[in-house]
Amino acid sequence: MMQRFVDHVLAVTKESLKAITYESLNNIVRLINGVSALLLALLPGKANILEGIHGWELRPTFRGPRFPRWMENGVSSFNQFIHELSVDSDNSSPEYSSGEEDSDRYSDRFDYPSSPASQSSRTSEASFTKYSRHQMDWIQYILLSILFPIKLLLWIPLHLLQLVYYGVSKSLSISGNKRPSHLLAHKRVLSIKEHIIHRTTDRRRGVVEDLYQGIELSIEAVFDVVHKAAHLLLSPSEAFGKLFRLFSSHECSSTKENRDGVEDTPIYTATLGDNDLKPTERNVKYQPLNTDARTCQDVISDLGYPYEAIRVITADGYILHLERIPRRDSRKAVFLQHGVFDSSMGWVSNGVVGSPAFAAYDQGYDVFLGNFRGLVSREHVNKNISSRQYWRYSINEHGTEDIPAMIDKIHQVKTAELRLTKPDIEEETDNDQPYKLCAISHSLGGAAMIMYVVTRKIQGKPHRLSRLILLSPAGFHDDSNTVFSMAEHLLVLMAPVLSRLVPAFYIPTRFFRMLVNKLARDLHNLPAVGGLVQTLMSYVVGGDSSNWVGVLGLPHYNMNDMPGVSFWVALHLAQMKRTGRFRMFDYGSASANMEVYGSPTPLDLGEYYGLIDIPVDIVAGQKDKVIRPSMVKRHYKLMKGGGVDVSYNEFEYAHLDFTFSHREELLSYVMSRLLLVDPNRKHHVNQRVLRSRRKGQVAAIQ
Numbered sequence: 001m002m003q004r005f006v007d008h009v010l011a012v013t014k015e016s017l018k019a020i021t022y023e024s025l026n027n028i029v030r031l032i033n034g035v036s037a038l039l040l041a042l043l044p045g046k047a048n049i050l051e052g053i054h055g056w057e058l059r060p061t062f063r064g065p066r067f068p069r070w071m072e073n074g075v076s077s078f079n080q081f082i083h084e085l086s087v088d089s090d091n092s093s094p095e096y097s098s099g100e101e102d103s104d105r106y107s108d109r110f111d112y113p114s115s116p117a118s119q120s121s122r123t124s125e126a127s128f129t130k131y132s133r134h135q136m137d138w139i140q141y142i143l144l145s146i147l148f149p150i151k152l153l154l155w156i157p158l159h160l161l162q163l164v165y166y167g168v169s170k171s172l173s174i175s176g177n178k179r180p181s182h183l184l185a186h187k188r189v190l191s192i193k194e195h196i197i198h199r200t201t202d203r204r205r206g207v208v209e210d211l212y213q214g215i216e217l218s219i220e221a222v223f224d225v226v227h228k229a230a231h232l233l234l235s236p237s238e239a240f241g242k243l244f245r246l247f248s249s250h251e252c253s254s255t256k257e258n259r260d261g262v263e264d265t266p267i268y269t270a271t272l273g274d275n276d277l278k279p280t281e282r283n284v285k286y287q288p289l290n291t292d293a294r295t296c297q298d299v300i301s302d303l304g305y306p307y308e309a310i311r312v313i314t315a316d317g318y319i320l321h322l323e324r325i326p327r328r329d330s331r332k333a334v335f336l337q338h339g340v341f342d343s344s345m346g347w348v349s350n351g352v353v354g355s356p357a358f359a360a361y362d363q364g365y366d367v368f369l370g371n372f373r374g375l376v377s378r379e380h381v382n383k384n385i386s387s388r389q390y391w392r393y394s395i396n397e398h399g400t401e402d403i404p405a406m407i408d409k410i411h412q413v414k415t416a417e418l419r420l421t422k423p424d425i426e427e428e429t430d431n432d433q434p435y436k437l438c439a440i441s442h443s444l445g446g447a448a449m450i451m452y453v454v455t456r457k458i459q460g461k462p463h464r465l466s467r468l469i470l471l472s473p474a475g476f477h478d479d480s481n482t483v484f485s486m487a488e489h490l491l492v493l494m495a496p497v498l499s500r501l502v503p504a505f506y507i508p509t510r511f512f513r514m515l516v517n518k519l520a521r522d523l524h525n526l527p528a529v530g531g532l533v534q535t536l537m538s539y540v541v542g543g544d545s546s547n548w549v550g551v552l553g554l555p556h557y558n559m560n561d562m563p564g565v566s567f568w569v570a571l572h573l574a575q576m577k578r579t580g581r582f583r584m585f586d587y588g589s590a591s592a593n594m595e596v597y598g599s600p601t602p603l604d605l606g607e608y609y610g611l612i613d614i615p616v617d618i619v620a621g622q623k624d625k626v627i628r629p630s631m632v633k634r635h636y637k638l639m640k641g642g643g644v645d646v647s648y649n650e651f652e653y654a655h656l657d658f659t660f661s662h663r664e665e666l667l668s669y670v671m672s673r674l675l676l677v678d679p680n681r682k683h684h685v686n687q688r689v690l691r692s693r694r695k696g697q698v699a700a701i702q
Contacts, residue, residue, distance in 0.1 A: 003234045010230065014223040021215050029208055029526065037528035043535050206521035293558035296323050296344045296369065303352055305361065310413065314405040316397070319379035322406050325357060325367040329421045331435045331679040333366040333414060335407065338659070339443025339474070343563045344369035345556040346442070346659040356440060356659075359667050360674065366414070366435075370406050372398055372448075374569075376506050377561045391503040391564075394572040394585040395444065399451030407452075410437065411464050436466040436679045440670065442658050443627065444569075446473025447582070450605060450612075450635070457611035466677045469617045469670060471658040472624055475582035475605070476631040477573060481542030484577065491567075491574040499567050506564030507557075514559035520552040542625035546656035554660075582606045582635075606634075610642030617673045618646060619666070621653035647673075 205213070300307045300323075310322040323344050336347045336357060347357040347369055361367045378390045393401075411433075418434045441449040449468060456463040477484070491498065507513045523530035530549050537548040556562060572585050583602045587593050590600035597603050616639060620632035629650055639646040651657075651666055658666065 003231065006230050006234065007227070010223055010227050014219060018216060018219055021219070022212065025208075025211060025215070033526045033528045036526070036532045040528055040532045040535060043532075205518065206525055207515070207518045208522050208525070210518065293560055294555040296348060296556075299345070299348050299555075300325060300357075303358070305358065310409060312405050312409045313381060314373070314397075314401045316401055317381040318373040318397075318401070319381065320373060320402060320406060321371045321379075322409060323369040323371070325361045325369075327361065327364065327366040328417045330364055330366045331418065332364065332674075332677065333368060333410065333435055333437045334360045334674060335368045335370060335410060335437060335439045336360075337370040337403065337439065337441040337445035337449060338372070339441075339445050340565055340569070341563055342442075342659070343556045344371050345554060349554055349660060354661075354663070354667070356667060356670060359671060363671060363674070365674070368406070368410050370403070370445075372402050372445075372563075374504070374564050374566060375561055376564055388500075388503045391566045392568060393566055394568040395448060395451065396572070396585045398444070398448040398569075400455055403448055403452040404456070407437070407464055433462075433464060436677050437464055438467040438469065438674050438677055439465055440469045440471065441473065442471040443655070444474045446470040447475040449473075450475065450582075451584070453612055453614070454605050454608045457613070458608065463614075465614055467615050467617070467673065468612075469619070469673055470635070471619050472621055472627045472632055472653075472655060473618065473635060474573070474627055475576065476580070476634045477577040477627070478580040479628050479630050480577065481625065483540055483542065487570075488574040488577045491571050492578060495571055499571075502567055504564045504566050505570065506562060510559045513557070513562060516552065517558055520549070520557075523549050524553060541655075544625035544654050544656075545623055546626075546654040547660060548656070551656060551660055606638045609635075609638045609644060612639065612642070612644045615645040615676070616647070618648050619658070619669070620648070620650045621655060621657060622650050623652060623654040623657075626655040 297307050297309065305325050308324040308326050310324060312320040312322045314320060321344075336344070338344060338346050348355045352358055357367050357369060373393065374391075378385065378387065380390060414435050414437075415433075422434075439449055449470070450473065453463050453465065453468065507516055523533055534547070534549045538544055538546075541548075568585070575586050576582060582605045584597065584605065586602045587596060593600055593602055618632060618636050618639075620627075620629040622629060624632075633648065636646055636648040649669065651663075651669075653661070653663065653666070657663060
């Protein structure tokens with residue numbers, strides 16, 4: 001009787017302590033969120049800045065995405081299945097259209113990752129517009145502080161009576177009554193199913209969630225020790241008997257644990273595009289510490305698309321990761337190149353409908369996703385390369401080493417595959433390039449792509465491109481905000497010192513990368529805090545309304561690896577801003593430049609735009625404060641003056657909206673430009689471009 005009483009007292013005390021710590025931590029979080037809401041209400045210009053997060057699905061629901069107009073005739077079977085499923089769900093479930101309240105209720109109960117971007121963006125869109133709700137947090141905090149002790153005093157005796165009643169009823173029941181084995185097996189199957197669903201839908205937790213769980217586990221561990229100690233003191237004979245049985249059955253129990261343990265969860269999948277669509281089993285390995293470390297391969301494969309990884313080695317020994325959504329028999333291909341602090345994940349992060357890579361694949365393109373050098377893992381043929389040696393490269397190497405290596409590999413792969421699938425391809429093309437390759441580039445990738453085309457024409461080598469689409473390309477930066485101007489002066493003046501101290505810009509250790517990954521989840525769970533961080537980050541970049549908080553939550557910023565930026569790349573951008581020209585890297589002395597370029601000054605790429613012999617489509621963002629439309633338009637004016645077949649268009653976008661946002665009009669425009677390239681038509685250069693080419697060659701010789 002005494003032992004049972006002690007058990008009840010310990011149980012009540014444990015649950016009371018859990019409730020107190022949980023409510024205390026919850027009140028602290030509410031206080032932080034409330035203070036952030038007050039600060040956010042005082043900051044100017046927040047309305048335009050917070051528009052950037054409205055393009056994201058911040059709380060994913062069961063509702064499937066609507067197909068845009070440009071995908072009506074070119075959709076894959078997998079996407080068609082999703083579309084039909086979403087239509088059926090909308091027609092048969094009227095509760096899904098009950099508004100924002102039902103959407104939040106379902107999304108809180110289940111966390112289905114409809115896309116990587118929506119899974120990483122957890123902040124409620126409505127929370128930023130309802131400031132009255134957050135301003136009431138102060139009143140709620142005061143009321144909770146008053147009512148919580150009363151609630152606790154009433155809860156303890158009621159819970160104690162409930163435990164006593166449970167103990168008495170349990171003692172009166174028949175102890176030998178056991179559940180049938182088939183019911184236990186059924187319960188175990190259900191628990192495994194719930195375990196699988198939980199692990200596949202809840203990929204990561206934030207710092208606050210970890211604190212909740214850590215405190216609960218600590219309390220459980222402490223009270224477990226106290227409970228066992230109390231049993232040992234009150235009934236030593238029973239305790240010694242259990243201890244003896246434990247040691248005698250140790251081998252048997254360990255075998256059972258190994259048999260019953262669930263470590264690798266088998267998931268049955270089928271990859272779209274395979275000849276045999278029979279589901280195959282694969283083990284899904286999840287990252288420790290509940291961080292989201294999915295790769296581009298995980299995102300593509302989970303959405304049912306085929307995937308292929310190609311290892312590319314540059315002339316200077318860097319190992320690049322070229323990824324592919326293959327259509328091996330297609331004669332039209334597209335190469336997508338990311339910008340600064342980005343990776344191939346940016347082209348697939350918006351899920352099935354909102355991502356350029358999937359849109360191009362559904363239109364029949366063989367899709368290649370490029371990745372620049374500059375990962376924290378430092379992949380190089382020289383395994384012993386130092387950090388300072390690895391990060392010593394500028395935009396020159398992106399445009400003259402990385403892109404040539406990847407496009408040459410694409411040419412090698414496509415030519416070999418088309419010769420196998422279509423033996424008569426050489427006769428049809430008269431030994432010309434048997435496929436058409438278009439390139440889509442964003443930000444720094446656009447500058448590197450221009451550099452690639454111009455330098456290849458100067459060298460007399462083929463660039464193998466049929467069309468170039470530039471989304472807010474870098475290159476001209478003299479019209480920028482005060483923060484960028486200060487960074488330019490600091491980088492240029494302190495380059496000899498900073499290059500030794502900071503070889504690159506990235507999060508240095510696994511612990512801090514894990515912390516950032518978890519804090520990004522907290523910023524989505526706490527709307528006011530996320531809005532405050534979004535506003536402050538936007539101030540730093542001149543008021544650009546991109547979803548900076550959402551980008552931090554993307555899985556390519558994970559604890560194992562992340563894209564970094566070399567100090568010399570940043571210095572190269574600072575040189576472009578200072579000179580007001582799109583030039584190659586200045587090595588600091590006339591002799592060094594003479595050795596590389598054959599002239600005392602770096603090559604001015606804008607003077608050689610007349611060599612570009614393919615159509616170019618340039619897109620600028622009216623809300624882009626990182627690369628302003630005036631700077632993007634300089635590319636257009638120089639190309640137009642050089643006789644290039646170039647078009648210019650502006651959308652009401654911020655800088656990251658070109659890749660990390662669900663924008664139907666942009667994808668419609670990009671797809672319409674890609675469809676202008678006929679894969680069956682031979683390459684034709686008009687006389688105007690020929691005159692421009694000869695003019696550029698004469699200038700290069702001089």
